[in-house]
Amino acid sequence: MNNSYIRYLIDWENKIESISDTWNGFANQNKGERIAHNRILNKDISTFIACGKCREIYDMLIGSVRASQKTINFPFRCDSPGKRRFMKMEMIPHEKGRIEFISYLDWEEIREPVALLDISTQRSEEFVTICSWCKRVKVKEALWLEIEEAMEHMPLFSKRLLPNLSHGVCPSCCESLMEKMR
Numbered sequence: 001m002n003n004s005y006i007r008y009l010i011d012w013e014n015k016i017e018s019i020s021d022t023w024n025g026f027a028n029q030n031k032g033e034r035i036a037h038n039r040i041l042n043k044d045i046s047t048f049i050a051c052g053k054c055r056e057i058y059d060m061l062i063g064s065v066r067a068s069q070k071t072i073n074f075p076f077r078c079d080s081p082g083k084r085r086f087m088k089m090e091m092i093p094h095e096k097g098r099i100e101f102i103s104y105l106d107w108e109e110i111r112e113p114v115a116l117l118d119i120s121t122q123r124s125e126e127f128v129t130i131c132s133w134c135k136r137v138k139v140k141e142a143l144w145l146e147i148e149e150a151m152e153h154m155p156l157f158s159k160r161l162l163p164n165l166s167h168g169v170c171p172s173c174c175e176s177l178m179e180k181m182r
Contacts, residue, residue: 004022004105005020005022005102005103005104005105006020006022006102006103007019007020007022007100007101007102007103008020008100008101009094009098009099009100009101010045010062010098010099010101011096011097011098012096012097012098013044014044014045014046014062015042015043015044015045016040016041016042016043016044016045017041017042017098018041019040019041045058046058046059049132050166050167051132051166051167051168051169053168053169053174054132054167054168054169057169057174057177060178060181061091061177061180061181062091062099064180064181065091065092065093065099066093066097066099068093069093070093071090071091071092071093072090072091072180072181073088073089073090073091073180074088074089074133074176074177074180075087075088075089075106075133076088076089076103076132076133076134077133077134077135078103079114079117079135079147080117081113081114081115081117081118082110082111082112082113082114083108083109083110083111084108084109084111084135085105085108086105086106086107086108086109087103087104087105087106088103088104088106089101089102089103089104090102090104111148114147114148114151115162116128116147116151116157116162116163116165117147117165121162122161122162123161123162123163123164124159124160124161124162124163124164125164126156126159126163126164127163127164127165127166128150128154128156128163128164128165128166129165129166129167129168130147130165130166130167130168131144131167131168131169131170131173132167132168132169132173133169133170133173133177134170134172134173135147136150136170137150137151137154138168138170139153139154142171144170144171144172
């Protein structure tokens, strides 16, 4: 993303109204052709949030921004197999119930590629939960670890095929996001 941002605007019905020119480039770099500009415009933002708890949190964040007419911002990760991307998102209220989402790259770290994050990796029928915000993996009920650490602790990763990813939200991120709405 090199000092750029990704921007999109939702209308009062939560439909994606407009998208920045940087959207498609970032999607294509990350094998995200299924979320290309022409495939997501005029669709409800919740369509693209797979996890029920994550959808619930986004609904609350959107409701809070609309009710307070104040910007909310929070950190999140948008990792690829070979990079840890530390991002910031701003949710900015606009007229007529619109909300602008702007995601900025804060910094990134190169790492050894992690096959678990490669969408082309062949998968087993098993699932592992990854936090949608911090990208830590749920190892036990109250234990969420960075992907590399989780792979060392879970026998699931020693099998021939890697598990599928199921998105969720870790307790730490959930608490932090709830705090943003107070």
